[in-house]
Structures are given as C-alpha cells and as structure tokens.
C-alpha cells in the first residue's frame with residue numbers, strides 16, 4: 001500500500017503527548033516524518049507519511065486526541081501581485097513560512113517551511129495565498 | 134532662532150522645483166543627524182503614508198439615465214446592495230456591504246469573500262460590474278427594472294467619500310480567552326497567542342500631526358492612488374494625547390478624517406477589496422498626507438519615531454466587546470515592529486494588519502509628486518478639532 005501524506009496540527013496541550021509512538025505501537029503504522037515544527041507558543045505541525053492496515057483507525061485516534069488531520073495533496077502559493085505585505089498572516093502561520101524581514105517589514109514566503117495547513121488562505125485579508133492542486 | 138515658513142512660500146519653492154521634501158522616515162534620520170532646528174530650517178514638506186483596511190469607506194456613483202427614465206430605488210452592484218435613497222440614479226456603495234445571500238457568520242467563521250470594497254476595486258480596475266435596479270415607477274420615471282453592465286468609464290460620476298479614515302492610532306488587539314476569536318483586528322489566538330496592530334507608526338499621517346496644526350478641511354492628499362482632499366473631521370473624531378500613569382506623553386490617539394476624491398483617477402493598487410474572516414468585507418485604502426514644515430514645533434511632531442509613539446493593548450476577548458474601559462498597558466511601535474511584546478508578563482508575537490512597505494511607497498510617491506511640482510499644498514479652509522477641544526465619545530443607551 002502506498003504511503004499517504006497527511007498534515008497534523010495540535011495545540012500546546014497535546015504537544016507533550018506521545019501520539020506518534022501510539023500510532024506505531026497501537027495501530028501498527030509505519031511513520032515517516034516529512035516535516036515537524038513546534039512554534040514558540042508550543043503549537044505543533046507535523047507532515048507525516050503513513051502506511052498500514054489500520055490507517056483509518058489511526059487517524060480516528062488522532063482526531064479523538066484533538067489533533068486536526070488534513071490530507072496533504074496540495075500546495076499553497078503566494079500571489080505576489082495581490083500580496084500587500086501587510087503581515088496579517090505572519091502570526092497565524094504556525095511554522096514561520098510566512099515571516100517579516102526586519103527592518104524593512106517586507107513579508108517573505110518560504111515554501112520549504114510551508115506545511116500546507118491553509119490557515120493563511122482564509123486569514124489573508126486580500127486572499128493572496130492560493131491553494132494549487 | 135527657528136525659521137517660520139508660510140504655505141505660499143513653500144508652494145513657490147515647489148513650483149520652482151526647489152522645495153526640500155522628505156518622507157517622515159527621512160526626517161527622523163535628518164533630525165538625528167543635524168538636530169531639530171537645522172532640520173526644520175532645511176525641510177519644506179514631510180510626507181506620510183498608510184495603507185490599511187478602512188471600513189468606513191464607500192463611493193457615490195451616478196449611473197446616467199436609461200430610456201425610459203427610472204428613479205432607481207433599490208440598486209445592486211455585482212449582487213451587493215448599494216444605498217439608493219437619494220436622487221434618481223445616484224447611489225452609495227459602502228465598503229462593508231455584502232450580498233443578501235452571503236452566509237455571513239452562519240457558517241462560522243464566515244469568509245466574506247466579496248463585498249462593497251470588492252465592487253469598488255472592480256470598478257477602479259476597469260472591470261465590468263453588473264448593475265441591477267428596481268423601482269416603483271412614477272409619471273416622470275416610469276421604468277421599474279433594469280439589468281445591465283457598467284464600467285467606471287461609462288458612468289457620469291464616481292467619487293470616493295469615506296466618512297472615517299486614517300485613524301490617528303489604533304489598539305493593539307489581543308485575546309485572553311481560551312478560544313480563537315475572529316475580529317476586525319484579524320484572527321486572534323487564545324491565551325495571548327498573538328497581538329495585531331494596525332497603523333504605520335512613524336509614517337502614519339495623523340500620528341505626525343497630533344494637534345491638527347496643518348491637516349484640516351481642504352488639505353490636498355494622496356487618496357487611493359489619486360489626489361483627494363480632507364472633507365471634514367471623520368466620524369468618532371475624539372483626538373487626545375495619551376499619557377501613562379506617571380503622566381508621560383505617549384503620542385496621540387483618537388483623531389479621524391473624512392476624505393473625498395475622484396474614483397476615476399484612482400488605482401486598484403491602492404483600493405483593494407478586503408475580507409476579514411469571521412468579521413466582514415471591507416476596503417483597504419492608501420492615504421498619504423503632506424505636512425508643511427511651517428515651524429520647528431510642526432517639525433518636532435513630524436519627527437516622532439516609532440520609539441516615541443504608543444498603542445494601547447486591548448483585550449478583544451473580554452473588555453472590548455463589553456465596552457469596558459481600561460487596557461493591558463501601552464507598547465511602543467518600536468516594540469510592536471520588533472515582532473514581540475510583553476503582555477501580562479508573557480511574551481506575545483506581534484503582526485501588523487497595515488502594510489508598512491506600502492505606507493513607505495505612498496510617502497515616497499507623494500514626495501515625488503511634490504518634488505516634480507505637480508502637487509501643491511493647500512492651506513486648510515478650517516482646522517479640525519484638536520486634543521485641546523476635549524472631544525470624547527458618547528455612549529449609546531439601549
């Protein structure tokens with residue numbers, strides 16, 4: 001079975017729990033961590049590749065723990081013509097992929113750090129962050 | 134001795150191509166280098182800028198008359214209602230109006246993807262806009278219905294008239310509750326997860342003229358990429374000088390402007406339809422105001438830096454919605470722009486909603502307009518109420 005890529009997001013209350021260990025131990029899943037990030041507010045983002053029979057039960061378990069689970073099938077890009085460099089996305093982006101360069105206060109987008117959580121897509125007031133299939 | 138200048142003298146120098154025009158950022162550097170007295174003697178005009186969502190915005194439109202004639206009593210533009218309770222084919226499209234079938238916050242948090250601000254952006258960009266109107270029919274205006282397409286060029290008049298813009302200063306918004314909230318200050322994460330602020334600080338027009346010494350009725354300004362004017366003080370214009378518990382002055386707060394200008398000369402780069410998740414639709418507006426350096430006092434205010442200008446930190450999870458007084462302290466724009474502030478002993482990441490790079494671009498554009506002699510300064514017909522007038526907001530009982 002081909003591995004499936006998913007994005008997990010969890011709050012500070014869960015950052016300390018050994019959820020990955022439980023996926024392996026209780027659900028017999030093979031886990032490959034593609035990207036991992038815990039920001040200063042202790043909010044975590046993980047991009048995983050998962051393989052195994054109990055894939056659906058594993059995701060169900062994660063959701064029960066309060067983890068948000070999303071399929072990673074897309075890419076988020078910035079429409080440079082539309083972006084005003086306001087910065088409204090920068091405290092929303094959990095991984096720092098959208099960040100302000102000081103002292104000029106220009107907003108930069110580093111796609112390598114983007115985990116496609118899509119929080120910026122709705123938070124951007126001028127809809128400059130776009131989902132590509 | 135400090136040099137005094139008049140509007141007429143400054144305009145003569147502008148016409149002769151000899152005026153010294155600096156952006157507010159450049160003035161700060163010059164004052165640091167040469168001192169206030171020398172800087173105020175050298176500089177004729179200081180330019181400012183701000184580009185941010187300004188909800189109290191909209192445009193008056195006149196569509197021209199159809200045959201047979203129609204007294205439009207209800208009007209929609211791209212499905213967004215416009216106010217038509219004025220003369221036959223006039224209407225006002227407000228920035229925050231949304232289509233009647235918008236799910237609003239029933240689908241919380243609502244997306245508000247298209248509203249009056251987006252209609253204004255579409256018009257300014259020259260894109261065709263669907264006009265639909267209904268009427269009851271009169272002897273002189275018999276037609277009852279029309280559906281057609283207009284563009285900004287096709288219609289007789291279109292002028293932006295924004296009753297409350299260019300807020301002098303604004304709250305730094307935080308959220309102390311346990312849930313994410315969706316506000317006009319953006320998405321605020323629980324437990325002081327982030328802090329949003331929305332002025333351009335040391336470039337912000339009214340922060341540089343705290344006592345309204347030069348900005349008044351008739352002041353010519355950069356508005357939406359074109360030339361506009363200050364029409365009046367804005368609604369809720371309650372200018373004051375902030376002080377901390379020790380009585381130290383922390384910059385101005387509370388002033389607003391009503392502004393007007395010809396939409397036909399403006400640009401979609403400086404009037405952008407904007408959506409706040411869970412809050413509503415609005416319009417981002419670019420405004421730049423020139424400050425004539427008439428004397429040293431005006432130069433001193435215009436040279437205030439981010440370290441001297443402060444915003445109150447306000448909890449949008451508790452006190453703000455309940456209209457309770459008080460704040461969680463003041464933070465300087467230098468702190469806000471550093472990326473973190475301390476609130477209730479906690480480090481909180483900050484983010485702006487107002488674009489500093491765009492504010493800088495506006496100040497530079499206005500500087501260039503004045504430098505090339507195509508933009509002259511106007512002396513206000515009348516000055517606006519200042520902190521000395523002691524205006525304050527009235528509560529609404531009900």
Ligand code: SF4
Nearest residue numbers: 083084086087089124
């Ligand atoms: S919120 Fe949108 S417009 Fe503002 S900096 Fe981010 S991507 Fe650009």
Ligand code: SF4
Nearest residue numbers: 093114115117118120
């Ligand atoms: S989708 Fe947007 S918010 Fe999420 S990581 Fe990528 S840039 Fe940041």
